[in-house]
Amino acid sequence: MPANAPSHLRVEHLDEPLGIRVTAPRLSWRLPTGAADQQAYRITADTGWDTGWVESGQTLLVPYAGPPLTSAQRVQWRVQVRTDLGESEPSELGLFETGLLWAEDWQAVWIEPGEMPAGVPGARPAALLRYEFDVDRPVVSARLHATAQGLYEAFVNGQRAGDAELTPGWTQYDVRLQVQTIDVTGAVQVGRNALAVVLSDGWFRGQIGIVRAADQWGDRLAFLGQLHLTHDDGSVTVVGTGPGWASSTGHVLAADLIAGEQVDLRRLPRGWDTAGFADGWAPVTVVHHGYAGLVDSPAPPVRRVEELRPVSVTRLSTGAQLVDLGQGVNGWVRVTDLGPAGTTLTLTHGEWLGPDGDLTTDHLRPAVPFLPEPLPAGQVDRVVSAGVPGDVFEPRHTTHGFRYVRIEGHPGELTADDVRGVVVHTDLRRTGWFSSSDERIDRLHEAAVWSFRDNACDVPTDCPHRERAGWTGDWQLFVPTAAFLYDVAGFSTKWLWDVAADQWPDGTIANISPSARSEGREGPVAFLNGSAGWGDAVVIVPWELYRSYGDTAVLAELWPAMTRWLDRVERMARDQRHPARAAARPEPAPHERFLWDTGFHWGEWLVPGEDVGDFGAFVAADEGEVATAYYAHSAGLMARIAEVLGRPADADRYAGLAAEVRAAWQAEYLDDDGRLVPDTQADHVRALAFDLVPADLRPAVAERLVELVRKADTHLGTGFLATPYLLPVLADAGHLDVAYELLLSDTEPSWLTMIDRGATTVWERWDGVDADGVPHESLNHYSKGAVVSFLHRYTAGIELVEPAYRRFRVHPRPGGGLTSAEAAHESPYGRIESTWRVVDGRLRLRVVVPAGTEAAVVLPDGTTHSAGPGEHSYTSTLPEENAR
Numbered sequence: 001m002p003a004n005a006p007s008h009l010r011v012e013h014l015d016e017p018l019g020i021r022v023t024a025p026r027l028s029w030r031l032p033t034g035a036a037d038q039q040a041y042r043i044t045a046d047t048g049w050d051t052g053w054v055e056s057g058q059t060l061l062v063p064y065a066g067p068p069l070t071s072a073q074r075v076q077w078r079v080q081v082r083t084d085l086g087e088s089e090p091s092e093l094g095l096f097e098t099g100l101l102w103a104e105d106w107q108a109v110w111i112e113p114g115e116m117p118a119g120v121p122g123a124r125p126a127a128l129l130r131y132e133f134d135v136d137r138p139v140v141s142a143r144l145h146a147t148a149q150g151l152y153e154a155f156v157n158g159q160r161a162g163d164a165e166l167t168p169g170w171t172q173y174d175v176r177l178q179v180q181t182i183d184v185t186g187a188v189q190v191g192r193n194a195l196a197v198v199l200s201d202g203w204f205r206g207q208i209g210i211v212r213a214a215d216q217w218g219d220r221l222a223f224l225g226q227l228h229l230t231h232d233d234g235s236v237t238v239v240g241t242g243p244g245w246a247s248s249t250g251h252v253l254a255a256d257l258i259a260g261e262q263v264d265l266r267r268l269p270r271g272w273d274t275a276g277f278a279d280g281w282a283p284v285t286v287v288h289h290g291y292a293g294l295v296d297s298p299a300p301p302v303r304r305v306e307e308l309r310p311v312s313v314t315r316l317s318t319g320a321q322l323v324d325l326g327q328g329v330n331g332w333v334r335v336t337d338l339g340p341a342g343t344t345l346t347l348t349h350g351e352w353l354g355p356d357g358d359l360t361t362d363h364l365r366p367a368v369p370f371l372p373e374p375l376p377a378g379q380v381d382r383v384v385s386a387g388v389p390g391d392v393f394e395p396r397h398t399t400h401g402f403r404y405v406r407i408e409g410h411p412g413e414l415t416a417d418d419v420r421g422v423v424v425h426t427d428l429r430r431t432g433w434f435s436s437s438d439e440r441i442d443r444l445h446e447a448a449v450w451s452f453r454d455n456a457c458d459v460p461t462d463c464p465h466r467e468r469a470g471w472t473g474d475w476q477l478f479v480p481t482a483a484f485l486y487d488v489a490g491f492s493t494k495w496l497w498d499v500a501a502d503q504w505p506d507g508t509i510a511n512i513s514p515s516a517r518s519e520g521r522e523g524p525v526a527f528l529n530g531s532a533g534w535g536d537a538v539v540i541v542p543w544e545l546y547r548s549y550g551d552t553a554v555l556a557e558l559w560p561a562m563t564r565w566l567d568r569v570e571r572m573a574r575d576q577r578h579p580a581r582a583a584a585r586p587e588p589a590p591h592e593r594f595l596w597d598t599g600f601h602w603g604e605w606l607v608p609g610e611d612v613g614d615f616g617a618f619v620a621a622d623e624g625e626v627a628t629a630y631y632a633h634s635a636g637l638m639a640r641i642a643e644v645l646g647r648p649a650d651a652d653r654y655a656g657l658a659a660e661v662r663a664a665w666q667a668e669y670l671d672d673d674g675r676l677v678p679d680t681q682a683d684h685v686r687a688l689a690f691d692l693v694p695a696d697l698r699p700a701v702a703e704r705l706v707e708l709v710r711k712a713d714t715h716l717g718t719g720f721l722a723t724p725y726l727l728p729v730l731a732d733a734g735h736l737d738v739a740y741e742l743l744l745s746d747t748e749p750s751w752l753t754m755i756d757r758g759a760t761t762v763w764e765r766w767d768g769v770d771a772d773g774v775p776h777e778s779l780n781h782y783s784k785g786a787v788v789s790f791l792h793r794y795t796a797g798i799e800l801v802e803p804a805y806r807r808f809r810v811h812p813r814p815g816g817g818l819t820s821a822e823a824a825h826e827s828p829y830g831r832i833e834s835t836w837r838v839v840d841g842r843l844r845l846r847v848v849v850p851a852g853t854e855a856a857v858v859l860p861d862g863t864t865h866s867a868g869p870g871e872h873s874y875t876s877t878l879p880e881e882n883a884r
Helices: 439-454 472-485 489-502 537-549 553-575 579-584 590-594 615-620 624-644 648-669 681-689 695-711 723-732 736-744 751-756 783-795
Strands: 007-011 018-020 026-030 038-045 074-083 094-098 110-112 127-135 139-149 151-156 180-183 191-200 222-231 236-240 246-249 252-256 260-264 285-287 302-308 312-315 321-335 344-350 380-384 400-408 419-426 432-436 798-800 807-810 820-827 830-839 842-849 854-858 864-867 870-877
Touching (some): 007 074, 007 094, 026 074, 127 236, 139 191, 151 222, 302 321, 419 439, 439 472, 439 751, 472 489, 472 723, 472 783, 489 537, 553 590, 553 624, 553 648, 590 648, 624 681, 695 736, 736 751, 736 783, 807 830, 842 854
Antiparallel strands (some): 110 285, 127 246, 151 191, 252 260, 302 419, 312 321, 321 400, 321 419, 344 400, 432 820, 830 842
16 A cells, blocks of 8 residues: 555444445545645545545545445445645555345345244254255355344355354344345355354343343244355346255254353264255244344444463362463353263353352342342353264353353363363454553553453443343443443444334333343333433433544434433423422422432442342432433533534523533532532532532532542542542542542552452452452443543543544643553544653653644643644653652
């Protein structure tokens, strides 16, 4: 590629745009190295589209506007730019390929196994489906378009089709079902061919969530597949599901995402996925599910992204063998030594060890007030060996959250060469890094990264084992951090489409998306939906995506859902009063029409030292101070979103609403002396972060927050909602020293307590493992890991100013005894770097600014410098407390 050409061509938010169903896909590129700004661009494509020179600085998400696209069309394009450096060379070719765009493009029909796999949920076998067909002339391109009600794994002539896992992925199946387009050109041959599928329960009818509900979208499995073969003469042959397919069960005796997978390799019908297999199987059943709701995914697929060699394999006193990967992961293990024929291996997965040195899963058993008794933890796989050399056990129709695996039943001694940990999650592009002079801080950062990776398995989940649910509140807290570390634009957009699909007619946003029937408005816990801080994800997440990636389309797409949510909040605040407030003040004060104090709210959630004892009292509690704060915050964001979308009337309305709600919050929760009630760390943090208090009171509120921290012996007292904002508001209020003291605290509750007690992922609770070594609930929740954003934005100092980092600030704020730190972020425009080191009492800073952007560099001595594309070095004096 010429050095002065645009680079990093992308389509939508994808690096591999195969099978997209967008008829006007958006194109992006980066400017040549050193270019300060783009003055014009010219895009050409092999469809005949030529924009000519367009005077514009836009390099991100430029819509395709050429001739209408057709199904299964491969498009090559390139871009040329004019910048301050002059006219560039054309870029290298970019490409994208459409999937089946219209229902009439489908010739295949849905099929079900001839005999539906039966059994209790969690123990149902997988079905095997197969079909043979002839190819009479060479094939230059072969694409399999496939989806399922359940999980499918496809094979062509014994070769696995693609490398995506857990397809078709998890969506709100009532509305959206993803179709994968898979390149299988290398597997198709002239002559006889076989197309084969393993079909299991997955999310569609398998166990999901904390209540282990099953059959949430149906109680029958189905598969739809259509293979397009393009020949060397340009003709196309289509092979699809329908009559003539055969089905059976086989070696996969049970497959469930929560319970685990059971395989008997003695029952493997060897050769079943190749041509010439004499099956004698039952014919499939043709069913008519239609093609409505079939979609592509804006996110990368789930893949096996990494393999870990165990750090140890030890023999327990029970005779079982314990595998330690040294790291908590999401995925499974691959075992290559299965023992003699008939050997049954039982693999139990967990994330912590008990006092006897064996793994424990007691803390992963769901035990909540609305369940009569704790449910099984699941995460158990079994395999029976056939004694055939080369056989491998790798369960690809389940996943587990684990560090340790107990393997029972093996007669020999397993070694680290016999087992591999396979890390499975959405194959997101890494975009952010951090390191420092403090090894424990670096380990905390790595734990947060791993917790996100382990909970990015097609949807952003709370944990990879106990619940595995797409909790809205968790993602709205962590998405700014995630967007620095990884490209989560498509991943989040995919999930937001389900959030919108799950919205109730009255505007309620579900706690969890995709929302199963057991969690939805017809379920037994329907009253728990619609909480402040959780429902507000429908506003906050799109806004954060716009800030990080400059994508206005996600704002426009979610705008109707946002307005319905705010309409609901507005109605509840105006028309309802909390019973306790009504009893104490029978005549409502004027400001109460903007006070949101009814409905269920999770509140701050998991504050140190607080547990839900009386669940009824917890449900009935007045959380108006939290809910009204989020009401004001979301209304303010809506005003800004309306401005971006060119909706001035809406911008004015929501700005006015935000001001009224802010005034109501002040009237209710500031006393006559300007002090907050209730007097908690979390409420002071929120008051500062959401700009709820008058400007003249901010210093006093910050001082009181510091007093509360000191009163807790310099420990944090925040739970879910306020923790991401705690250190930033302290730093911004002039208490950087206190922020670093909290960050570096190593007594409970603190982040470093987790690290010192052996955590490799971030815990759900501050006391996830107590002083006695006993684990509690999930040890793999990313929410509290949002603290690492402080390391990116304050320690290293990379702060976004304009969307997509078109303009940004580098303002390192050393502290806590750190002598060096560095961070890098691959922004949509290119790589940003901030590296500093304290040498002889002075800070030496290196900054890298990508093409097409500009940075304001703020040094500890108070000076500010403007920096354009390229590498820059600075030296600054330090405040006395940092110079040592």
